[in-house]
Amino acid sequence: MLTDMHTAHDGIWASVFDPTQHPWLPNPSTGLSLENILALSPLNETDVAQHIARFLGLSLISLAKTPMYHSSNSSKNGVFIADNLMGISDPTQLLSTLSKYHAFKEKPLRLVCLSHTERLRFLYKQRSLSWQKRLDKKETALVNLPDLARFCCDYAYHMRASDLQLLPQGKHHRLTLRIDGIRQSLLSIPAALSIRLARHWLLQAQLSYTQKQPQDGTLSILINTHTKRLRLHACPTDKGMSISIRLPRSTQHYELSDLQLEPTQRKQLMQSLSQSHGLIFVTGPTGSGKTQTLYCCLRHLAHEGRHVISLEDPVEQELPHITQIPVRANTDLGYAEAMTHALRQDPDVIMIGEVRDRETAAMALQAAQTGHLVLASCHSSHTLATCDRLKQLGLDLRELNHIPTTLLAQRLVRSYCTFCFKQKKQSCLHCDSGYQGRRAIFECLPLSSSLIQVLSSHDMTQINRIAKKQSVLWLGDHAKLLIQQRITSLDECQRVLGRLMESNQHDS
Numbered sequence: 001m002l003t004d005m006h007t008a009h010d011g012i013w014a015s016v017f018d019p020t021q022h023p024w025l026p027n028p029s030t031g032l033s034l035e036n037i038l039a040l041s042p043l044n045e046t047d048v049a050q051h052i053a054r055f056l057g058l059s060l061i062s063l064a065k066t067p068m069y070h071s072s073n074s075s076k077n078g079v080f081i082a083d084n085l086m087g088i089s090d091p092t093q094l095l096s097t098l099s100k101y102h103a104f105k106e107k108p109l110r111l112v113c114l115s116h117t118e119r120l121r122f123l124y125k126q127r128s129l130s131w132q133k134r135l136d137k138k139e140t141a142l143v144n145l146p147d148l149a150r151f152c153c154d155y156a157y158h159m160r161a162s163d164l165q166l167l168p169q170g171k172h173h174r175l176t177l178r179i180d181g182i183r184q185s186l187l188s189i190p191a192a193l194s195i196r197l198a199r200h201w202l203l204q205a206q207l208s209y210t211q212k213q214p215q216d217g218t219l220s221i222l223i224n225t226h227t228k229r230l231r232l233h234a235c236p237t238d239k240g241m242s243i244s245i246r247l248p249r250s251t252q253h254y255e256l257s258d259l260q261l262e263p264t265q266r267k268q269l270m271q272s273l274s275q276s277h278g279l280i281f282v283t284g285p286t287g288s289g290k291t292q293t294l295y296c297c298l299r300h301l302a303h304e305g306r307h308v309i310s311l312e313d314p315v316e317q318e319l320p321h322i323t324q325i326p327v328r329a330n331t332d333l334g335y336a337e338a339m340t341h342a343l344r345q346d347p348d349v350i351m352i353g354e355v356r357d358r359e360t361a362a363m364a365l366q367a368a369q370t371g372h373l374v375l376a377s378c379h380s381s382h383t384l385a386t387c388d389r390l391k392q393l394g395l396d397l398r399e400l401n402h403i404p405t406t407l408l409a410q411r412l413v414r415s416y417c418t419f420c421f422k423q424k425k426q427s428c429l430h431c432d433s434g435y436q437g438r439r440a441i442f443e444c445l446p447l448s449s450s451l452i453q454v455l456s457s458h459d460m461t462q463i464n465r466i467a468k469k470q471s472v473l474w475l476g477d478h479a480k481l482l483i484q485q486r487i488t489s490l491d492e493c494q495r496v497l498g499r500l501m502e503s504n505q506h507d508s
């Protein structure tokens with residue numbers, strides 16, 4: 001660790017520490033911050049924290065069982081976990097952090113190391129307690145609105161929330177977050193302040209508070225020195241403006257392998273993607289990850305050199321090498337109109353964001369019949385229910401006999417938190433609930449002609465017999481595999497799938 005003392009005159013840093021020997025440590029001379037290192041490092045966060053603790057000669061502790069200590073002295077670089085006990089994680093910030101705490105000269109300040117995420121999440125929880133105390137004391141006139149608005153977005157970002165919502169309800173309005181699909185409370189705020197906060201956000205998004213119609217806009221905020229654009233939706237209610245802010249997802253482009261399909265499912269999907277023409281319907285309720293699955297398929301197809309056009313309402317993520325056309329239902333450029341335009345562009349593959357009317361369904365079928373591969377999402381609970389949905393949309397299943405058609409249903413279940421998995425059912429600062437992140441459950445059903453023949457009978461014995469022959473996994477079967485592999489729990493699968501956990505429960 002110590003370099004040759006001859007280099008001591010090169011500077012204090014070089015005299016005690018050779019950065020080239022420690023690429024996992026933050027280093028002001030290379031400009032790499034701890035955040036960048038964590039993003040780039042092949043090591044996981046706990047390993048990096050262990051190296052830093054060893055380097056500083058401090059013990060690394062986990063806050064999993066530490067009760068929340070309320071301190072207003074905590075800062076972005078050092079959090080107080082108890083009296084005079086400070087947790088740090090970034091050695092480059094050590095001196096500046098310590099210099100802020102002259103007040104503790106009387107009592108010796110004790111230091112421990114924390115992982116980066118634990119420190120930030122502990123800090124933001126302390127701050128949310130401070131905010132709630134101030135709001136409860138009705139110090140609302142003194143509240144700095146930009147500070148509160150910023151705190152809410154920062155908090156949501158650091159807690160990995162997908163949405164932040166301001167919900168006008170009664171005397172106290174609620175600020176809530178959605179994390180891994182589960183709603184959590186952030187703050188309860190007095191109605192008068194909630195109105196000011198809503199105005200603040202609307203102004204930032206260049207929208208009007210007096211508008212009686214729902215509005216869409218974007219907010220630009222600074223998170224970790226990067227400007228992020230957040231989608232904002234405002235809807236007037238009888239108790240005030242309801243605001244929903246969508247947090248940016250990772251800009252990472254996922255590949256087909258990231259979907260983590262079972263080998264048989266992957267083979268079935270790849271087979272349908274390799275066709276020059278056909279239909280692939282991805283189904284599931286809102287928020288079940290359909291868009292991400294479709295995006296992975298499109299990226300795979302574009303990578304093969306095919307001309308891909310996607311029609312989306314709205315475009316959720318920009319994809320390289322794919323022509324994305326934003327459509328708006330009930331306007332001159334709805335799905336059906338956009339489809340007509342797209343076909344004139346001579347595409348090999350067309351993606352339809354959602355098939356929700358007979359006209360679009362008929363056009364999708366026609367495009368598939370004329371040599372295009374058509375991918376689409378539609379709302380139904382599972383693959384067999386999709387058949388009923390397609391019939392409602394005017395498609396005769398017998399017409400699909402000569403068109404390779406694949407139905408893919410999916411759900412997202414929360415997966416166990418890798419940080420506290422060994423102490424199962426406990427939570428830690430990384431997760432709050434024992435779960436962290438989500439994993440998709442799939443049901444991939446290629447519509448063979450023998451299957452089409454028995455589908456109208458709704459005879460599950462017959463359908464199951466053919467599905468088994470085709471190695472189809474129902475949603476419940478895939479869920480059970482993930483439970484066996486200890487990726488998620490039975491409770492979680494039952495929460496998401498309900499009676500679909502039982503195979504043979506497909507009689508929609």
Ligand SMILES: [Zn+2]
Pocket residue numbers: 417418419420421426427428429430431432433434435436
């Ligand atoms: Zn955990």
